[in-house]
Amino acid sequence: MAKLRLPEPYAFELSTARYRAFGTDLANLWHGGGLHRVIDGHEVRIGAAKGGVDVEPLDAAIEPVVRKLLGAEFDLDSFYGFAQHDPIIASLVQDLRGLRPPIAVEPFESLVTSITAQQVSLHAAFAIRNRLIEHFGIRAEHAFSFPTRERLAVAEPVELFGLGFSRRKAEYVVGLARGDLDLAALAALPDDEVKAQLTALPGIGEWTADWFLARHLARANAWPAGDLGVRKAVSRFYGEGRNLTTEEVREIGERFDPFQNLTAHYLLAGLLRDT
Incomplete structure (x- = not known):
C-alpha cells in the first residue's frame, strides 16, 4: 500500500464511523478494518496509518478523490482554536480530536x-x-x-x-x-x-x-437546522432539557460562524457517542 499523508490531526476510524453507524454502506464499505470505495472503476482500499492513510491503489487521479472523501480540506486547527470559546464544543473537540467529516465525492x-x-x-x-x-x-x-x-x-x-x-x-x-x-x-x-x-x-x-x-460542497457555514438529528444534538447540549425548535437551532447556529458545518458534525458525533 502507498501512504497518503493527511493534515493532522486525523482519526481514521472516528471519521469514517458514519459509514457503518446505521448499517452497511455498499458504496463506502467497511471491510477488513478498512474503507473500500470504487473510484474510476477501481476498488480502492483505505486503511489507518500514522500521519495519514494507506491507500491501494493510489495514483494521481485517485489521490484527490480520497482527500475529498476523507474531509482533508477542513481546517481543524482554526476550528479547535475557535472551539475554546465555547465549553461544550471545547469538550467535544477534546473527546473527538481528529474527527474530519467525510465528504460525498459525487x-x-x-x-x-x-x-x-x-x-x-x-x-x-x-x-x-x-x-x-x-x-x-x-x-x-x-x-x-x-x-x-x-x-x-x-x-x-x-x-x-x-x-x-x-x-x-x-x-x-x-x-x-x-x-x-x-x-x-x-x-x-x-x-x-x-x-x-x-x-x-x-x-x-x-x-x-x-x-x-x-x-458535498463542504461549505464552512452549512448548518442543517431543520435536520432531526441536528435538532436533537443541539437540544441535547444546549436545550437545558428542552427540545428546541428549528428556529431556535438556527439562532444557536449563528454563534458558531464561521464553523457551523464542523460544529454540527461534532455535535452529531457527541450525540451518537452518548446514545
Whole structure:
C-alpha cells in the first residue's frame, strides 16, 4: 500500500464511523478494518496509518478523490482554536480530536442519498440505498460503485419502487437523473444560489440542499437546522432539557460562524457517542 499523508490531526476510524453507524454502506464499505470505495472503476482500499492513510491503489487521479472523501480540506486547527470559546464544543473537540467529516465525492450521489433518507430512519435509509446500489451499481471485489446519473436516467420509477422507495421518491430520483441541471457547476456558486437552484427541483427542499452544502460542497457555514438529528444534538447540549425548535437551532447556529458545518458534525458525533 502507498501512504497518503493527511493534515493532522486525523482519526481514521472516528471519521469514517458514519459509514457503518446505521448499517452497511455498499458504496463506502467497511471491510477488513478498512474503507473500500470504487473510484474510476477501481476498488480502492483505505486503511489507518500514522500521519495519514494507506491507500491501494493510489495514483494521481485517485489521490484527490480520497482527500475529498476523507474531509482533508477542513481546517481543524482554526476550528479547535475557535472551539475554546465555547465549553461544550471545547469538550467535544477534546473527546473527538481528529474527527474530519467525510465528504460525498459525487454531487448526484449526495443528492440521491439525501432523498433516500427523507422522512425515514437512517437504518431504513441505509437499507434502501443499498438495494439501489446492488441493483444499479457495479460490484468490484467487495464494494459497489454508486449508480451513475446516466444509469438511473434510463431506469423507470417502478424499478425503484420495487427496491423500497416510495413512489414519490422514485420519481424524484429518476427525475433528477434525467434533468438538465449541471450539478458539478454548483460548486462555483454561493450558498444561497446553490440552495435556490436545488430547491427548484422536485423532491429537493431546504433540508436536502443544506446537507448538499455540508456533505458535498463542504461549505464552512452549512448548518442543517431543520435536520432531526441536528435538532436533537443541539437540544441535547444546549436545550437545558428542552427540545428546541428549528428556529431556535438556527439562532444557536449563528454563534458558531464561521464553523457551523464542523460544529454540527461534532455535535452529531457527541450525540451518537452518548446514545
